[in-house]
Amino acid sequence: MKIVVTNEYVTVAGKTVLHNEYPWRTATNRHTNTDGSSWGWIDQAPGHVCWSDNESFNSTAASAMVRAHNQWLEDQQPLSIKIIKAKREYETAKAELDSVRGKYEAASKRLSAAEDVLNSLHATQEPA
Structure with missing residues (x-):
């Protein structure tokens, strides 16, 4: 076409x-x-x-x-406007990544703690 x-x-x-x-x-x-x-x-x-x-x-x-x-x-947009838009997009993406990263780190800590408790309980369990 x-x-x-x-x-x-x-x-x-x-x-x-x-x-x-x-x-x-x-x-x-x-x-x-x-x-x-x-x-x-x-x-x-x-x-x-x-x-x-x-x-x-x-x-x-x-x-x-x-x-x-x-x-x-x-x-048609001037370079300065394109830079402003790119900075705004960068900041939005960075904030989203930081939020997800924080949630990931918190979930990893909870998972590790739960795994430690589970391993401890298995270790104290009497053999059948």
Whole structure:
């Protein structure tokens, strides 16, 4: 599938849509076409951008268009903004890891203590 991305628009499967400042996402209508195929639209894209699985601009093409636009949008951000986002993601991941690590260490201590008690009880048990 040919994807063309410029600073003004993205074209996929013959459908051209102008970029805007919003991230896009594909949506699927809960009702199908009369032939049973799915159809939907691209949220936040300018105008009414619809796709249909019985046409060349189908769900796969719409998803490719969304990915291309969202990547283009990400690429427009200045390096300083990308660094801020990366730092925030790093801090969030580090906090999550620290939390999990603390739980792991506490569980390891409990397991070791339980194992010591079990071994002690087995050692004092009289042979049958």
